[in-house]
Amino acid sequence: MASSSHRRSRRPERRTGRVPLVTVVAVAAVALVVSLVVAFRPDGGGDDAAQAVRPVAGAQVSGSPTATPTATATAASASPKPSTASGTPSPTASATTAPSASPSEPPSTKPVARTASGTAPRAGRIRPGTSYQGIATSYDVGNGDGACSYGPTSDVMTAAMNTADYETSKACGAYVRVRAAGGTSVTVRITNECPAPCQAGQLDLSQQAFAKLAPLSAGRIPITWSLLSPATSDTISIRYKTGSTQYWCGIQAIGHRNPLARLEVRANGSWVALPRTGYNYFLSEQGSGCGGAIRLTDIYGERLTVEGIAVRPEAVQATGAQFAQH
Incomplete structure (x- = not known):
């Protein structure tokens, strides 16, 4: 039987009278020939042809033969891109952010004791290892x-x-x-x-x-x-200058094994380096840190922090600490 798409619609015939037998046979023969021709056309409209245009299982049914190829092409072109949800940066973002991150990294300030090599970080004119x-x-x-x-x-x-x-x-x-x-x-x-x-x-x-x-x-x-940088059993002492108070003070370190490069006091939550005089005292003109913690740094970069030294002018107060030998 032909499919519905190839069925011919036939008008209802009006009966006008009796039809001769020869006419009926002729009409039947013509109808048979026409049916055979339709059935055996190259694009015959049988059930096999109808099955050929049905979508296969699992394919997207969009109602358009071109819809599925279009969607597939879009998905394929998108697949190489990194997923935004995964948090993986794109190559462009990586190239932009990597150089800008390195300058913001703060340099390490951890003190390191260095051997006498002639390149002590805080040495002045007199350097270790130099004759x-x-x-x-x-x-x-x-x-x-x-x-x-x-x-x-x-x-x-x-x-x-x-x-x-x-x-x-x-x-x-x-x-x-x-x-x-x-x-x-x-x-x-x-x-x-x-x-x-x-x-x-x-x-x-x-x-x-x-x-x-x-x-x-x-x-x-x-x-x-x-x-x-000699061997010694002595330790460093601290002395406040005559006239020192919490409002003005001069601080001196005595008995250090290595030359002293810096003396700092703790003031307002940070370390403040005091200027050194020609008579070997470090002055706090405004009283910052007077009577507080003191940090000493030698020419090799080693730091010693001293607590609990009161403002007692001219008194030599032992710390029990000493710089490393080099």
Whole structure:
């Protein structure tokens, strides 16, 4: 039987009378021939043709033969893109944000003790591992006091540093090994400044120290000298200057193994570096941090924090702490 799409609609016939038998047979024969021709056409309208246009199971039924290919092409083109919901940045976003993130990373401020290599981070003119040439002279140290304001001492193995290398008291407290031309050496501690006509590289030794290298009658001798970080059982002490109060104070560190590069006080939740004077005190002109925590930094970058030092002018207060040996 032909499908509905190929059925022919037939009008109802009006009967007008009797029809001859021959006519009826002829009509039937023609109808049979027509039915056979329709059934055997190349695009015959049988049930097999109808099944060919039905959608297969699982395909999207959109009512249009082109709808499904269009949707498939769109999905395929979208699949390589990263999903927004997954949080995976696109290549463009990564290239934009990566360079901008690195400058915002704050540099590490953790103090690190470094070995004496000649490149100490906070060293001034006098650097570890460096040999300096100059001349040595001598003077009478008296009670041992000097420009570094350490006060009288019985230690006579001391020296005064020339003004250039004294460097506004940065050399104060430094231990220096001095060698004469013949190889004899002596270790001294810098407690004083030797002003002009002392030249850069020159050391004015105590008479006792000079005598270890040459007779005092020699007057001036060529020397080489270098910075030391000696073994010691001493610890650092803190002293507040005469007249210090909570409104103004001068702070001094005594007995440090390595030259002191910085002294800071804790004020308003942050560390404040105090300026250093030529007489080796760090001043807080407005009283910031006076009587509070103190942080000491040596030329190697090591930091020591000291708590509980009261404002007691001229009193030498022990801390029990010391910088590492290098």
